[in-house]
Amino acid sequence: MPESRTLIVLGATGDLFSRLLLPGLAGLLALDDAPVAELELIGAGSSEHSDEEWRARVAEGLADAPSAVRDRVLGATRYIRTDATDGDALRALVEQASHPAVLYFALPPAITLRAVEALAAVALPEGARLAMEKPFGADREGAERLNALLAELVPADRVFRVDHFLGMSTVANLIGLRFANRILEAVWNRESIARIEIVFDETLALEGRAGYYDAAGALVDMIQSHLLLVHALVAMEPPASLDADDLHAALLEALRATRVAGGDAVAASRRARYTAGRIDGEQVPDYTAEEGVDLDNATETLAEVLLEVRTPRLEGVPILLRSGKAIGAPASSIRLELEPPRYRPRGLTGHEGPAAISIALTPERLSLELDINGSGDPTDLDRVALEADFSPGRLDAYGEVLAGLLGDDPTFSVAAEIAEECWRIVEPVLAAWRADEVPLDEYPAGSNGPSDWAPMGAA
Secondary structure (H helix, E strand, O other), X not given: OOEEEEEEEEOOOOHHHHHHHHHHHHHHHOOOOOOEEEEEEEEEEOOOOOHHHHHHHHHHHOOOOOHHHHHHHHOOEEEEXXXXXXXXHHHHHHHOOOOOEEEEEOOOHHHHHHHHHHHOOOOOOOOOEEEEXXXXXXXXXXXXXXXXXXXXXXXXXXXXXXXXXXXOHHHHHHHHHHHOOHHHHOOOOOOOEXXXXXXXXXXXXXXXXXXXXXXXXXXXXXXXXXXXXXHHHHHOOOOOOOOHHHHHHHHHHHHHOEEEHHHOOOXXXXXXXEEOEEEOOEEEOOHHHOOOOOHHHOOOOEEEEEEEEOOOOOOOOOEEEEEEOOOOOOEXXXXXXXXXOOOOOOXXXXXXXOOEEEEEOOOOEEEEEEEEEOOOOOOEEEEEEEEEEOOOOOOOHHHHHHHHHHOOOOOXXXXXXXXXXXXXXXXXXXXXXXXXXXXXXXXXXXXXXXXXXXXXXXX
């Protein structure tokens, strides 16, 4: 039976709460089988807000929610001014919970670490859960320290490390797509796959996020934090079941087998930063002219890393992870370029480039490319794509995150060792970039990256 919960959001005055958590919560509570009975919502932040101001903020975030859901949340919410780094303040905050408390750290990584340190002085009530956003720590050592602190506070299954990419229905569908379809499982290996690309390019520029993004950059913000987990789903062996322990073990095994291609972070990585340009008719300023940018950070807005997986399934297959901001042609996809057939009869003409299996994350679609006899000359091949749309999930990504968190299902949370492995993989790249061994190239906003970049890992 669903239990009642108190959701305490630290950093509730930030963009994450109003733009993502509130709509996700609305979708979850609208379900007939929502995994929570009664929900109390407590917002906590360092600034002062009256009850009226707080409720107006919550109501705005729930503008698209059914009226019954909106009234339910507004009837059981309040705001408490809190210093998240003060143990006494956190103790008083937790004591305000009417139900078992779920603390959601919607805070920058450095503040999250200080808040977790402060919680060491707080006797958390039975059943309390902790949820935090990526990135977990600022490096591998920081992630290990954070995990050690969390282990002293609550049992491992009470820690929910949030990666909203794992809540995206298409990403979750990868498991069924791979392992429930013999035709795909039969070609998901080094004999049939020539190259893999996992890409998340967006038109969005910095747009006021310098406080966080300028200290992180594309490599940490997207590749380390999100795309490496998508990579693990692509590279892993079949889990014994979809239970959290089995799935996490399969993901961890894939990540442990992953390293920068050739062990050479200089040759296997690239970085660039956008300059002034136009996107959708709007002028975008040079990144270095954006408010809050520190030039000493040498922050990249486009990153590419070439990986290899040392397993019998994918040994020798180059895997490119790429993410960029202010890109003219947005993309969010997994693309498996296929090896050509071993034998092609003489006389067939037409397409000879690699066919591919493409999985678009947004919009959610599967595409299988084939070469078939075209119209007219039957020996002349045409490239066609068989396409199928994925059925959308009942919830958006943050709805799925909250469903797991409030329903005590850690399947799509990030296990401690997985978080540390993601840092281990990118550490050589971060070190090479900090040593300025890889040039920081430039590209105009609205382009698709530096014009002289050829595809990494392509034959």
